[in-house]
Amino acid sequence: xxxxxxxxxxxxxxxxxxxxxxxxxxxxxxxxxxxxxxxxxxxxxxxxxxxxxxxxxxxxxxxxxxxxxxxxxxxxxxxxxxxxxxxxxxxxxxxxxxxxxxxxxxxxxxxxxxxxxxxxxxxxxxxxxxxxxxxxxxxxxxxxxxxxxxxxxxxxxxxxxxxxxxxxxxxxxxxxxxxxxxxxxxxxxxxxxxxxxxxxxxxxxxxxxxxxxxxxxxxxxxxxxxxxxxxxxxxxxxxxxxxxxxxxxxxxxxxxxxxxxxxxxxxxxxxxxxxxxxxxxxxxxxxxxxxxxxxxxxxxxxxxxxxxxxxxxxxxxxxxxxxxxxxxxxxxxxxxxxxx
Ligand SMILES: Nc1ncnc2c1ncn2[C@@H]1O[C@H](COP(=O)(O)OP(=O)(O)OP(=O)(O)O)[C@@H](O)[C@H]1O
Ligand SMILES: [Mg+2]
Numbered sequence: 001x002x003x004x005x006x007x008x009x010x011x012x013x014x015x016x017x018x019x020x021x022x023x024x025x026x027x028x029x030x031x032x033x034x035x036x037x038x039x040x041x042x043x044x045x046x047x048x049x050x051x052x053x054x055x056x057x058x059x060x061x062x063x064x065x066x067x068x069x070x071x072x073x074x075x076x077x078x079x080x081x082x083x084x085x086x087x088x089x090x091x092x093x094x095x096x097x098x099x100x101x102x103x104x105x106x107x108x109x110x111x112x113x114x115x116x117x118x119x120x121x122x123x124x125x126x127x128x129x130x131x132x133x134x135x136x137x138x139x140x141x142x143x144x145x146x147x148x149x150x151x152x153x154x155x156x157x158x159x160x161x162x163x164x165x166x167x168x169x170x171x172x173x174x175x176x177x178x179x180x181x182x183x184x185x186x187x188x189x190x191x192x193x194x195x196x197x198x199x200x201x202x203x204x205x206x207x208x209x210x211x212x213x214x215x216x217x218x219x220x221x222x223x224x225x226x227x228x229x230x231x232x233x234x235x236x237x238x239x240x241x242x243x244x245x246x247x248x249x250x251x252x253x254x255x256x257x258x259x260x261x262x263x264x265x266x267x268x269x270x271x272x273x274x275x276x277x278x279x280x281x282x283x284x285x286x287x288x289x290x291x292x293x294x295x296x297x298x299x300x301x302x303x304x305x306x307x308x309x310x311x312x313x314x315x316x317x318x319x320x321x322x323x324x325x326x327x328x329x330x331x332x333x334x335x336x337x338x339x340x
Pocket of ligand 1: 015024042043044045046047048049050051064215281
């Protein structure tokens with residue numbers, strides 16, 4: 001791959017101490033090229049956040065977690081990096097934004113001062129230049145009249161504005177990789193769209209790679225170059241976004257697609273949901289394919305775990321004994337409209 005930025009190989013995260021033995025993330029591998037947007041998608045509890053936090057080194061000092069594998073950022077294994085170097089990298093070359101902006105913003109410190117602090121850590125700018133850059137960043141993310149808002153506290157901002165301020169803070173270190181963990185989930189639809197457009201624009205402007213975590217394949221269709229579908233701590237399908245969304249190979253991906261709301265769907269109609277629930281990984285991994293109890297296509301062979309196997313072109317992988325592609329319902333085809 002050209003310009004490989006991040007290469008995650010066989011990342012596993014298990015619980016240590018209380019609940020020991022449960023593997024929350026199990027042998028996940030994927031890579032991100034410079035400037036590329038990779039979406040990680042899957043239902044609640046499938047291990048998206050644990051994966052992201054492990055990449056950025058937030059889990060490795062936690063005695064509750066045991067990590068293994070390799071997370072190479074520009075060729076350097078982050079799992080082995082000393083804490084001081086990791087701290088410098090975090091908020092600098094790699095930044096993370098969250099669903100809840102208050103997990104990044106300090107409620108007691110003015111917005112401008114927080115961005116100024118990040119700039120003073122990660123850039124050589126002097127005080128005047130930092131003030132100018134802070135105003136620029138606030139304007140860049142769409143905060144109206146930055147010069148009157150720069151000294152506001154987070155509580156003086158609306159939810160959408162706080163989300164924007166958190167993005168400005170993340171951009172302060174000029175990251176090569178932005179990890180966005182469901183940054184639009186708590187927002188209303190209009191604001192969601194605006195934030196997505198903002199991230200798309202910033203990605204182009206800053207040539208920044210993005211790992212975008214979501215449970216919404218509609219968002220994936222909007223923003224991703226490639227997609228990684230996770231189920232019960234494992235990758236069940238991955239590949240270029242068009243291949244995965246147009247011809248999903250794993251029944252789980254196909255079911256997720258069927259739950260995308262059509263643009264013209266009447267509000268009161270309930271979205272289709274996937275029968276059953278995700279397995280509780282704390283109880284140990286079920287034998288065989290973890291999706292088997294919820295799968296419409298399950299057969300005897302599924303009591304053995306299928307490998308993550310490439311299709312003909314090699315870029316599209318699926319962990320299912322069923323090949324070729326799973327039949328798709330007319331609702332699934334809605335996604336094709338988004339892609340065109
Ligand atoms: N600190 C922790 N201690 C014990 N279990 C944890 C911890 N953090 C996460 N888990 C478990 O790990 C699994 C994966 O959690 P994770 O937060 O990564 O899910 P997710 O895919 O991000 O879900 P969501 O869409 O709800 O954010 C879940 O079963 C969760 O209960
Ligand atoms: Mg999460």
